[in-house]
Amino acid sequence: MLKPKVYMTRKIDEKYLEAYQDQLEIRMWEKEEEAVPRETLFKEIEDVDALFAVLSDTIDEELLSKAPKLKVVANMAVGYDNIDLEACKRHNVTVTNTPDVLSETTADLGFSLMMATARRIVEANEWVKEDKWKSWAPFFFAGTDIYGKTIGIVGMGRIGEAIAKRATGFDMNIQYHNRSRKKDAEERLNAKYVSFDELLETSDFVVTVVPYTKETEALFNKAAFQKMKSSAIFINISRGKVVDEDALLDALKTGEIQAAGLDVFREEPIGADHPLVGMQNTVCLPHIGSASVETRAKMVQLCMDNIQAVVNGKEAITAVL
Numbered sequence: 383m384l385k386p387k388v389y390m391t392r393k394i395d396e397k398y399l400e401a402y403q404d405q406l407e408i409r410m411w412e413k414e415e416e417a418v419p420r421e422t423l424f425k426e427i428e429d430v431d432a433l434f435a436v437l438s439d440t441i442d443e444e445l446l447s448k449a450p451k452l453k454v455v456a457n458m459a460v461g462y463d464n465i466d467l468e469a470c471k472r473h474n475v476t477v478t479n480t481p482d483v484l485s486e487t488t489a490d491l492g493f494s495l496m497m498a499t500a501r502r503i504v505e506a507n508e509w510v511k512e513d514k515w516k517s518w519a520p521f522f523f524a525g526t527d528i529y530g531k532t533i534g535i536v537g538m539g540r541i542g543e544a545i546a547k548r549a550t551g552f553d554m555n556i557q558y559h560n561r562s563r564k565k566d567a568e569e570r571l572n573a574k575y576v577s578f579d580e581l582l583e584t585s586d587f588v589v590t591v592v593p594y595t596k597e598t599e600a601l602f603n604k605a606a607f608q609k610m611k612s613s614a615i616f617i618n619i620s621r622g623k624v625v626d627e628d629a630l631l632d633a634l635k636t637g638e639i640q641a642a643g644l645d646v647f648r649e650e651p652i653g654a655d656h657p658l659v660g661m662q663n664t665v666c667l668p669h670i671g672s673a674s675v676e677t678r679a680k681m682v683q684l685c686m687d688n689i690q691a692v693v694n695g696k697e698a699i700t701a702v703l
């Protein structure tokens with residue numbers, strides 16, 4: 383019997399795929415850290431039933447028109463702004479993502495960025511490694527406290543809640559803004575719903591976890607940064623496009639805000655010459671929110687389980703469409 387064909391746009395260790403090889407014919411791009419050229423991808427997907435994609439793959443009308451047998455795109459991310467859902471609908475292609483399995487890990491990273499920026503951890507580490515530590519001083523690398531401060535979470539979904547949960551352990555005053563109120567989360571996490579403006583004006587840490595949509599495009603613009611406290615620390619673990627990066631850069635340069643911890647950027651990857659990387663008061667990471675070995679393994683598994691379900695005519699486990 384012919385097995386359904388799957389193409390994976392990144393190389394993934396075979397050990398994560400063993401459980402599926404009996405039932406699926408899996409081919410993959412040969413490189414882990416380099417995207418498959420689009421022309422190569424178009425050839426590879428001519429006969430496939432399923433596509434295992436990552437967040438930097440653009441899944442659009444052009445691509446879908448090259449894959450007449452495609453039934454499912456399994457995106458290895460919770461966000462799916464790289465996918466044209468309308469085009470997938472037209473082509474009858476199911477789209478799946480990887481919610482839940484990555485919430486705690488991504489919240490850990492968000493909190494790590496808060497701690498790294500507030501306590502100047504990266505800067506201090508570089509100081510030691512550059513052999514610059516010559517003596518101890520009273521205000522040497524003095525940062526700002528996290529415990530007892532006010533955290534403002536923009537986007538109270540699963541990851542937002544996981545961040546709030548961590549904030550309770552730091553005795554933080556938790557406030558959030560979301561499209562809809564989360565009364566249950568308010569009770570469980572002692573979180574207060576506030577307007578977007580109030581959150582900006584009163585939070586010591588502004589953490590964004592909103593998905594990227596037309597509505598959230600450059601949500602954090604000049605006006606937003608101007609509303610923040612001059613001591614505020616801005617953390618972005620959602621998508622770069624929810625931020626106007628020029629406005630952020632200005633805010634960091636002029637002292638409108640204190641620091642920023644960024645896991646995501648408008649155009650990824652960025653180079654060392656990116657102006658936000660050049661700032662002393664930023665910590666910049668290469669989009670590693672969900673990057674723990676345990677969680678990445680669960681994400682691969684969920685993608686493969688979704689693929690297996692759909693090619694066998696069953697409901698996807700985590701369909702976005």
Ligand code: DGY
Nearest residue numbers: 459460461670671672
């Ligand atoms: C996601 O899943 O959308 C994250 O950005 C990946 O780290």
